[in-house]
Amino acid sequence: MESSNILHDQPLEFEFNFSSRLYRASTIMDERMGDGWLLYAPDFKGLPILLDDFSHDILNRFNHGAVAGEVLSASVSEAASSFDRTLDTISFLEEHGFLRNQPTKSSYADSAYTSPISSMSIWLHINSDCNLACPYCFVESKQHQVMGDEVQNRVAKAIAHTVREHSLTEVNLKLAGGEPTMDVALMECIRDKVGAELKNLDIRFMTSVLSNGTLVSDRLLDFLKHPMTSIGISVDGFREAHDIHRKFRGSGHGSWSIIEKNIQKLLENQIRPHIMTTTGKETLHTLPELLEWIFELGLSTRVSVVRNPNCSWDYTPLEKATYTAYCDQLEECFERALSRLENSSVPFDLANSLAVCELSFEYPAFSGVTCGIGRNHVVITTAGDVASCPMTVHEGGLPMIDNLLSSCKAAFPYSPMDRASLKGEEDCLECQWYPVCVGGCPVTNLRVNKIPFSKSPFCQFYKYFIPRYIRFLGKKLLQQQPVLS
Ligand SMILES: C[S@@+](CC[C@H](N)C(=O)[O-])C[C@H]1O[C@@H](n2cnc3c(N)ncnc32)[C@H](O)[C@@H]1O
Numbered sequence: 218m219e220s221s222n223i224l225h226d227q228p229l230e231f232e233f234n235f236s237s238r239l240y241r242a243s244t245i246m247d248e249r250m251g252d253g254w255l256l257y258a259p260d261f262k263g264l265p266i267l268l269d270d271f272s273h274d275i276l277n278r279f280n281h282g283a284v285a286g287e288v289l290s291a292s293v294s295e296a297a298s299s300f301d302r303t304l305d306t307i308s309f310l311e312e313h314g315f316l317r318n319q320p321t322k323s324s325y326a327d328s329a330y331t332s333p334i335s336s337m338s339i340w341l342h343i344n345s346d347c348n349l350a351c352p353y354c355f356v357e358s359k360q361h362q363v364m365g366d367e368v369q370n371r372v373a374k375a376i377a378h379t380v381r382e383h384s385l386t387e388v389n390l391k392l393a394g395g396e397p398t399m400d401v402a403l404m405e406c407i408r409d410k411v412g413a414e415l416k417n418l419d420i421r422f423m424t425s426v427l428s429n430g431t432l433v434s435d436r437l438l439d440f441l442k443h444p445m446t447s448i449g450i451s452v453d454g455f456r457e458a459h460d461i462h463r464k465f466r467g468s469g470h471g472s473w474s475i476i477e478k479n480i481q482k483l484l485e486n487q488i489r490p491h492i493m494t495t496t497g498k499e500t501l502h503t504l505p506e507l508l509e510w511i512f513e514l515g516l517s518t519r520v521s522v523v524r525n526p527n528c529s530w531d532y533t534p535l536e537k538a539t540y541t542a543y544c545d546q547l548e549e550c551f552e553r554a555l556s557r558l559e560n561s562s563v564p565f566d567l568a569n570s571l572a573v574c575e576l577s578f579e580y581p582a583f584s585g586v587t588c589g590i591g592r593n594h595v596v597i598t599t600a601g602d603v604a605s606c607p608m609t610v611h612e613g614g615l616p617m618i619d620n621l622l623s624s625c626k627a628a629f630p631y632s633p634m635d636r637a638s639l640k641g642e643e644d645c646l647e648c649q650w651y652p653v654c655v656g657g658c659p660v661t662n663l664r665v666n667k668i669p670f671s672k673s674p675f676c677q678f679y680k681y682f683i684p685r686y687i688r689f690l691g692k693k694l695l696q697q698q699p700v701l702s
Pocket residue numbers: 347353354355356393394395396397427428429450451452493494495521522523524525
């Protein structure tokens with residue numbers, strides 16, 4: 218293979234075994250696109266690629282399994298291709314998971330929690346106060362609760378203890394609330410304390426602030442200019458749609474015009490915020506305009522959807538039927554958004570611009586869990602208890618112990634090994650998209666299905682979105698470089 222895809226431009230370091238029998242992976246998505254072929258292996262690391270007819274023909278020669286050396290010599294004599302090109306193509310296909318050394322199994326078996334843990338993220342609920350009053354917010358109590366000194370000290374020590382105990386190499390401290398930027402002094406104090414405890418440990422220590430973006434003071438700018446520090450700003454929809462829910466407590470005014478100015482202010486200060494899009498029934502229709510606005514600013518986003526469609530876990534009858542209409546709406550709005558973004562004038566960084574819900578396109582989620590719940594995503598309340606997830610902070614939690622990974626496991630004592638299929642419905646382990654989706658968010662599933670590791674109520678949307686997004690990536694890839702040859 219002479220040139221390589223921009224996503225896969227590393228030189229091949231692959232030892233070729235002529236006598237090995239290889240099989241075309243049966244899990245791959247393989248479709249005609251432009252003059253070439255769009256290929257994606259959901260169960261193998263990497264994003265989609267585009268192949269030319271020649272490479273695609275080589276791949277198909279392995280449909281029922283074939284010996285690499287035999288395909289090589291047949292192709293050289295029949296297709297008059299060069300030996301080197303054919304060899305490189307087979308190596309490339311194997312290295313990127315399209316060819317395997319054994320037939321792919323028809324069902325994905327969970328291999329939960331088998332990989333060693335090297336990083337930990339800590340969602341610190343530093344306060345409960347907020348200047349906005351988003352009705353869907355899962356932080357149900359907004360009374361004045363602040364993480365006190367004693368809890369801050371315990372948290373800092375527990376982080377360092379856990380790093381030592383598990384030889385972790387990375388800690389990501391997420392300062393959340395409530396609205397953390399209402400108290401920058403508290404943010405500074407907590408980061409300093411954790412930093413001091415981690416000082417002599419060989420660790421990558423990152424801090425991110427999760428904010429509604431309404432309070433960008435000079436003090437916050439200074440905080441963000443510190444190395445390894447970033448900010449995420451929550452946005453619901455474009456302009457008026459954002460203002461439907463993200464209103465100031467008290468005045469009831471929308472917050473869009475302020476956050477728009479503040480995002481500019483951050484950019485002028487060389488701070489590039491990540492946009493945390495939280496979209497729902499009332500705001501979804503503006504997704505196309507919102508995403509275009511984000512990408513034109515050169516920013517990245519994760520689009521999450523409000524999990525409780527009627528804005529409250531209390532009053533919503535969490536029946537699957539409630540989600541059917543929601544999924545239809547998600548499908549319609551994402552279709553419009555992707556069609557619009559497909560325009561070649563919209564800038565798009567394939568690997569970083571867009572993440573959607575808890576779907577994992579580049580790295581198969583073979584832990585069987587879509588996030589670090591119960592494993593290495595530790596959520597600590599203002600009172601110093603450990604909750605299973607930010608969505609369950611208001612339910613309290615378990616008292617924190619020094620080993621935060623043990624606390625994390627105790628707070629969510631479920632295992633993906635206990636995955637169950639819903640009566641009369643498809644088993645996620647039989648689904649082509651399982652490595653991307655793994656059944657969705659376990660907390661939502663627990664609430665809706667009563668089984669955390671089961672089929673997501675958003676399944677209908679995921680089944681539409683996953684292949685559609687792969688096609689979208691293929692089109693953007695095609696705009697950025699021609700098909701491989
Ligand atoms: C609870 S807020 C705290 C930080 C900050 N106040 C903010 O708005 O970003 C953290 C994130 O949770 C999201 N969120 C709140 N309630 C949610 C819900 N019911 N479903 C999905 N996301 C939700 C918010 O949109 C925000 O992106």
